[in-house]
Amino acid sequence: MQPRRSATLLLAAVSLCMSASALSAESAEDAADQAALPSVAAAPSPPSAAQPAGQSTAAQQSFPGQVLGDVGAYFTAPLRWDARDWTWFGGTLLAVGLAHRYDSQVRTHFVGAGPAPNTDTNSEDTKDAIPAVAVLGATWGYALVLGDHDGYREGWAMVEAAALSGVTDYALKFASGRQTPEQSTDPNEWFKSGSSFPSLHATAAFAVGTVLAESGNDDYRYLRRLLGYGLGVFTSYERLKHNAHWLSDTAAGAALGISSAHFVIDRRYGEQAESHLALVPIEGGAMLTYKLSFE
Numbered sequence: 001m002q003p004r005r006s007a008t009l010l011l012a013a014v015s016l017c018m019s020a021s022a023l024s025a026e027s028a029e030d031a032a033d034q035a036a037l038p039s040v041a042a043a044p045s046p047p048s049a050a051q052p053a054g055q056s057t058a059a060q061q062s063f064p065g066q067v068l069g070d071v072g073a074y075f076t077a078p079l080r081w082d083a084r085d086w087t088w089f090g091g092t093l094l095a096v097g098l099a100h101r102y103d104s105q106v107r108t109h110f111v112g113a114g115p116a117p118n119t120d121t122n123s124e125d126t127k128d129a130i131p132a133v134a135v136l137g138a139t140w141g142y143a144l145v146l147g148d149h150d151g152y153r154e155g156w157a158m159v160e161a162a163a164l165s166g167v168t169d170y171a172l173k174f175a176s177g178r179q180t181p182e183q184s185t186d187p188n189e190w191f192k193s194g195s196s197f198p199s200l201h202a203t204a205a206f207a208v209g210t211v212l213a214e215s216g217n218d219d220y221r222y223l224r225r226l227l228g229y230g231l232g233v234f235t236s237y238e239r240l241k242h243n244a245h246w247l248s249d250t251a252a253g254a255a256l257g258i259s260s261a262h263f264v265i266d267r268r269y270g271e272q273a274e275s276h277l278a279l280v281p282i283e284g285g286a287m288l289t290y291k292l293s294f295e
Helices: 002-035 063-080 083-101 103-111 125-146 149-176 200-214 221-241 247-269
Strands: 273-282 285-294
Touching (some): 125 149, 125 221, 149 200
Antiparallel strands (some): 273 285
Protein backbone atom coordinates (compact mmCIF):
# COMPACT_ATOMS: atom_id res chain seq x y z
CA MET A 1 0.00 0.00 0.00
CA GLN A 2 2.82 2.41 0.86
CA PRO A 3 4.58 2.15 -2.54
CA ARG A 4 1.29 2.78 -4.34
CA ARG A 5 0.49 5.82 -2.17
CA SER A 6 4.01 7.14 -2.49
CA ALA A 7 4.13 6.63 -6.25
CA THR A 8 0.82 8.48 -6.65
CA LEU A 9 2.01 11.43 -4.60
CA LEU A 10 5.34 11.38 -6.41
CA LEU A 11 3.65 11.68 -9.81
CA ALA A 12 1.37 14.45 -8.60
CA ALA A 13 4.22 16.43 -7.09
CA VAL A 14 6.66 15.95 -9.96
CA SER A 15 4.02 17.08 -12.41
CA LEU A 16 4.16 20.53 -10.84
CA CYS A 17 7.69 21.02 -12.05
CA MET A 18 6.48 21.16 -15.63
CA SER A 19 3.33 23.19 -15.10
CA ALA A 20 4.91 26.61 -15.24
CA SER A 21 6.39 26.34 -18.70
CA ALA A 22 2.96 25.75 -20.21
CA LEU A 23 1.01 28.49 -18.46
CA SER A 24 2.16 31.35 -20.63
CA ALA A 25 1.32 29.59 -23.90
CA GLU A 26 -1.96 28.36 -22.49
CA SER A 27 -2.98 31.85 -21.41
CA ALA A 28 -2.19 33.27 -24.82
CA GLU A 29 -4.24 30.57 -26.54
CA ASP A 30 -7.16 31.15 -24.17
CA ALA A 31 -7.04 34.87 -24.81
CA ALA A 32 -7.06 34.30 -28.57
CA ASP A 33 -10.01 31.93 -28.29
CA GLN A 34 -11.86 34.34 -26.05
CA ALA A 35 -11.35 37.22 -28.46
CA ALA A 36 -13.35 35.32 -31.07
CA LEU A 37 -16.39 34.99 -28.79
CA PRO A 38 -19.15 37.59 -28.60
CA SER A 39 -18.67 39.45 -25.36
CA VAL A 40 -21.28 41.09 -23.19
CA ALA A 41 -20.45 43.51 -20.40
CA ALA A 42 -16.80 42.75 -20.95
CA ALA A 43 -15.62 46.23 -21.80
CA PRO A 44 -13.06 47.53 -19.31
CA SER A 45 -14.15 50.44 -17.18
CA PRO A 46 -12.64 53.82 -18.11
CA PRO A 47 -9.60 54.85 -16.10
CA SER A 48 -10.34 57.01 -13.10
CA ALA A 49 -8.21 59.25 -10.96
CA ALA A 50 -7.66 56.40 -8.53
CA GLN A 51 -6.77 53.98 -11.35
CA PRO A 52 -4.11 55.20 -13.79
CA ALA A 53 -4.60 54.17 -17.39
CA GLY A 54 -2.76 50.96 -18.21
CA GLN A 55 -2.60 49.73 -14.63
CA SER A 56 -3.30 45.99 -14.52
CA THR A 57 -5.92 44.31 -12.40
CA ALA A 58 -3.22 42.09 -10.88
CA ALA A 59 -1.26 45.14 -9.79
CA GLN A 60 -4.32 46.42 -7.84
CA GLN A 61 -4.70 43.23 -5.83
CA SER A 62 -3.45 43.12 -2.27
CA PHE A 63 -0.19 41.28 -1.77
CA PRO A 64 -1.82 38.42 0.20
CA GLY A 65 -4.40 38.12 -2.56
CA GLN A 66 -1.70 37.85 -5.21
CA VAL A 67 0.17 35.19 -3.24
CA LEU A 68 -2.96 33.11 -2.62
CA GLY A 69 -3.86 33.38 -6.29
CA ASP A 70 -0.39 32.24 -7.29
CA VAL A 71 -0.50 29.28 -4.89
CA GLY A 72 -3.86 28.17 -6.24
CA ALA A 73 -2.77 28.50 -9.88
CA TYR A 74 0.53 26.71 -9.19
CA PHE A 75 -0.90 23.65 -7.51
CA THR A 76 -3.81 23.26 -9.92
CA ALA A 77 -1.85 23.86 -13.12
CA PRO A 78 -1.62 20.14 -14.06
CA LEU A 79 -5.40 20.08 -14.37
CA ARG A 80 -5.06 22.38 -17.38
CA TRP A 81 -2.43 20.39 -19.25
CA ASP A 82 -2.72 19.57 -22.92
CA ALA A 83 -0.72 17.17 -25.13
CA ARG A 84 2.18 19.61 -25.40
CA ASP A 85 2.44 19.92 -21.62
CA TRP A 86 2.44 16.15 -21.17
CA THR A 87 5.18 15.93 -23.76
CA TRP A 88 7.33 18.33 -21.74
CA PHE A 89 6.58 16.36 -18.60
CA GLY A 90 7.60 13.13 -20.30
CA GLY A 91 10.81 14.74 -21.52
CA THR A 92 11.64 15.81 -17.98
CA LEU A 93 11.10 12.29 -16.67
CA LEU A 94 13.37 10.94 -19.40
CA ALA A 95 16.09 13.46 -18.50
CA VAL A 96 15.90 12.55 -14.81
CA GLY A 97 15.90 8.86 -15.75
CA LEU A 98 19.01 9.34 -17.87
CA ALA A 99 20.73 11.07 -14.97
CA HIS A 100 19.73 8.17 -12.73
CA ARG A 101 21.57 5.83 -15.10
CA TYR A 102 24.84 7.54 -14.09
CA ASP A 103 24.17 8.04 -10.37
CA SER A 104 26.69 5.45 -9.20
CA GLN A 105 29.39 6.52 -11.66
CA VAL A 106 29.15 10.15 -10.57
CA ARG A 107 29.30 9.21 -6.88
CA THR A 108 32.36 7.05 -7.49
CA HIS A 109 34.03 9.89 -9.40
CA PHE A 110 33.72 12.27 -6.46
CA VAL A 111 34.13 10.07 -3.38
CA GLY A 112 35.36 6.72 -4.60
CA ALA A 113 33.78 3.29 -4.23
CA GLY A 114 34.03 3.05 -0.46
CA PRO A 115 31.13 2.30 1.89
CA ALA A 116 28.57 4.96 2.81
CA PRO A 117 29.20 6.69 6.16
CA ASN A 118 25.50 6.08 7.00
CA THR A 119 24.71 9.58 8.30
CA ASP A 120 21.43 11.49 8.00
CA THR A 121 22.99 14.95 7.61
CA ASN A 122 25.83 16.40 5.57
CA SER A 123 28.38 18.74 7.16
CA GLU A 124 28.34 20.93 4.04
CA ASP A 125 24.60 21.63 4.03
CA THR A 126 24.90 25.17 5.36
CA LYS A 127 27.93 26.03 3.24
CA ASP A 128 26.23 24.87 0.05
CA ALA A 129 23.21 27.09 0.75
CA ILE A 130 25.30 30.27 1.05
CA PRO A 131 25.51 31.17 -2.69
CA ALA A 132 21.73 31.19 -3.19
CA VAL A 133 21.17 33.09 0.06
CA ALA A 134 23.86 35.59 -0.95
CA VAL A 135 22.20 36.28 -4.32
CA LEU A 136 18.82 36.71 -2.67
CA GLY A 137 20.30 38.99 -0.02
CA ALA A 138 22.20 41.06 -2.58
CA THR A 139 19.01 41.56 -4.61
CA TRP A 140 17.11 42.80 -1.57
CA GLY A 141 20.07 44.90 -0.40
CA TYR A 142 20.29 46.62 -3.79
CA ALA A 143 16.57 47.36 -3.74
CA LEU A 144 16.66 48.73 -0.18
CA VAL A 145 19.68 50.97 -0.70
CA LEU A 146 18.41 52.46 -3.96
CA GLY A 147 14.70 52.24 -3.16
CA ASP A 148 14.28 50.43 -6.46
CA HIS A 149 10.76 49.10 -7.11
CA ASP A 150 11.97 46.63 -9.75
CA GLY A 151 14.48 45.29 -7.25
CA TYR A 152 11.74 44.70 -4.68
CA ARG A 153 9.63 42.88 -7.25
CA GLU A 154 12.56 40.72 -8.32
CA GLY A 155 13.39 39.92 -4.70
CA TRP A 156 9.81 38.89 -3.96
CA ALA A 157 9.76 36.77 -7.11
CA MET A 158 12.88 34.96 -5.91
CA VAL A 159 11.31 34.30 -2.51
CA GLU A 160 8.07 33.07 -4.04
CA ALA A 161 9.79 30.81 -6.57
CA ALA A 162 11.97 29.30 -3.84
CA ALA A 163 8.97 28.82 -1.54
CA LEU A 164 6.69 27.18 -4.11
CA SER A 165 9.41 24.87 -5.39
CA GLY A 166 10.51 24.14 -1.81
CA VAL A 167 7.06 22.93 -0.80
CA THR A 168 6.94 20.67 -3.85
CA ASP A 169 10.46 19.48 -3.09
CA TYR A 170 9.47 18.36 0.41
CA ALA A 171 6.40 16.59 -0.97
CA LEU A 172 8.66 14.68 -3.34
CA LYS A 173 11.08 13.82 -0.54
CA PHE A 174 8.24 12.41 1.54
CA ALA A 175 6.81 10.49 -1.40
CA SER A 176 10.05 8.98 -2.67
CA GLY A 177 11.85 8.32 0.62
CA ARG A 178 15.12 7.88 -1.27
CA GLN A 179 18.29 7.43 0.73
CA THR A 180 21.22 9.77 0.14
CA PRO A 181 24.68 8.64 -1.02
CA GLU A 182 25.80 9.07 2.59
CA GLN A 183 23.21 6.53 3.69
CA SER A 184 23.67 3.94 0.96
CA THR A 185 25.89 3.17 -2.02
CA ASP A 186 22.86 1.88 -3.91
CA PRO A 187 21.01 4.64 -5.83
CA ASN A 188 17.85 2.51 -5.91
CA GLU A 189 17.05 2.66 -2.21
CA TRP A 190 13.59 4.23 -2.56
CA PHE A 191 10.77 4.32 0.04
CA LYS A 192 13.30 3.96 2.87
CA SER A 193 12.41 7.14 4.81
CA GLY A 194 15.25 9.01 3.13
CA SER A 195 15.25 12.63 1.97
CA SER A 196 17.50 12.62 -1.08
CA PHE A 197 15.13 13.14 -4.03
CA PRO A 198 15.16 15.86 -5.19
CA SER A 199 17.95 18.11 -3.95
CA LEU A 200 16.48 21.06 -2.03
CA HIS A 201 19.69 23.05 -2.48
CA ALA A 202 19.60 22.59 -6.25
CA THR A 203 15.89 23.38 -6.38
CA ALA A 204 16.27 26.64 -4.45
CA ALA A 205 19.42 27.69 -6.31
CA PHE A 206 17.81 27.19 -9.71
CA ALA A 207 14.62 28.92 -8.56
CA VAL A 208 16.51 32.01 -7.37
CA GLY A 209 18.98 31.88 -10.24
CA THR A 210 16.32 31.60 -12.94
CA VAL A 211 14.50 34.66 -11.62
CA LEU A 212 17.80 36.52 -11.74
CA ALA A 213 18.45 35.26 -15.26
CA GLU A 214 15.06 35.86 -16.85
CA SER A 215 13.25 38.62 -14.97
CA GLY A 216 13.35 42.37 -15.51
CA ASN A 217 14.45 44.11 -18.68
CA ASP A 218 17.08 42.97 -21.12
CA ASP A 219 19.93 45.07 -19.76
CA TYR A 220 22.90 42.76 -19.16
CA ARG A 221 20.72 39.74 -20.01
CA TYR A 222 23.67 37.53 -20.92
CA LEU A 223 25.47 38.40 -17.69
CA ARG A 224 22.30 37.77 -15.71
CA ARG A 225 21.90 34.34 -17.30
CA LEU A 226 25.52 33.47 -16.72
CA LEU A 227 25.24 34.35 -13.03
CA GLY A 228 21.75 32.95 -12.54
CA TYR A 229 22.12 29.56 -14.18
CA GLY A 230 25.71 29.40 -13.00
CA LEU A 231 24.39 29.63 -9.44
CA GLY A 232 22.25 26.52 -9.98
CA VAL A 233 24.99 24.55 -11.72
CA PHE A 234 27.59 25.46 -9.09
CA THR A 235 25.30 24.51 -6.21
CA SER A 236 24.41 21.19 -7.85
CA TYR A 237 28.10 20.45 -8.44
CA GLU A 238 28.88 21.14 -4.78
CA ARG A 239 26.12 18.79 -3.62
CA LEU A 240 27.56 16.01 -5.77
CA LYS A 241 31.11 16.79 -4.68
CA HIS A 242 30.11 16.65 -1.00
CA ASN A 243 28.30 13.32 -1.48
CA ALA A 244 25.00 14.86 -0.37
CA HIS A 245 22.94 13.83 -3.42
CA TRP A 246 22.77 11.60 -6.46
CA LEU A 247 23.04 13.11 -9.92
CA SER A 248 19.33 12.49 -10.60
CA ASP A 249 18.46 14.36 -7.39
CA THR A 250 20.10 17.50 -8.73
CA ALA A 251 18.56 17.03 -12.19
CA ALA A 252 15.07 16.84 -10.70
CA GLY A 253 15.84 19.84 -8.49
CA ALA A 254 16.96 21.85 -11.51
CA ALA A 255 13.74 21.07 -13.41
CA LEU A 256 11.60 21.93 -10.41
CA GLY A 257 13.42 25.18 -9.62
CA ILE A 258 13.53 26.44 -13.21
CA SER A 259 9.88 25.73 -13.97
CA SER A 260 8.68 27.20 -10.68
CA ALA A 261 10.66 30.36 -11.36
CA HIS A 262 9.16 30.67 -14.84
CA PHE A 263 5.70 30.32 -13.31
CA VAL A 264 6.38 33.20 -10.93
CA ILE A 265 7.95 35.33 -13.66
CA ASP A 266 4.87 34.84 -15.85
CA ARG A 267 2.65 35.91 -12.95
CA ARG A 268 4.76 38.88 -11.86
CA TYR A 269 6.01 40.17 -15.19
CA GLY A 270 3.20 39.07 -17.48
CA GLU A 271 1.02 41.60 -19.20
CA GLN A 272 -2.28 42.86 -17.93
CA ALA A 273 -4.69 40.36 -16.47
CA GLU A 274 -8.04 40.48 -18.23
CA SER A 275 -11.46 39.15 -17.31
CA HIS A 276 -14.14 38.21 -19.79
CA LEU A 277 -17.86 37.69 -19.45
CA ALA A 278 -19.01 35.98 -22.64
CA LEU A 279 -22.10 34.46 -24.16
CA VAL A 280 -21.03 31.20 -25.85
CA PRO A 281 -23.35 29.63 -28.43
CA ILE A 282 -24.01 25.93 -27.80
CA GLU A 283 -26.35 23.40 -29.31
CA GLY A 284 -29.88 24.28 -28.35
CA GLY A 285 -29.09 27.61 -26.72
CA ALA A 286 -26.26 29.62 -25.17
CA MET A 287 -24.02 29.49 -22.13
CA LEU A 288 -22.79 32.42 -20.04
CA THR A 289 -19.11 32.04 -19.08
CA TYR A 290 -16.64 34.07 -17.05
CA LYS A 291 -12.88 33.75 -17.46
CA LEU A 292 -9.91 35.42 -15.79
CA SER A 293 -6.79 35.04 -17.92
CA PHE A 294 -3.21 36.23 -17.52
CA GLU A 295 -1.63 37.04 -20.88
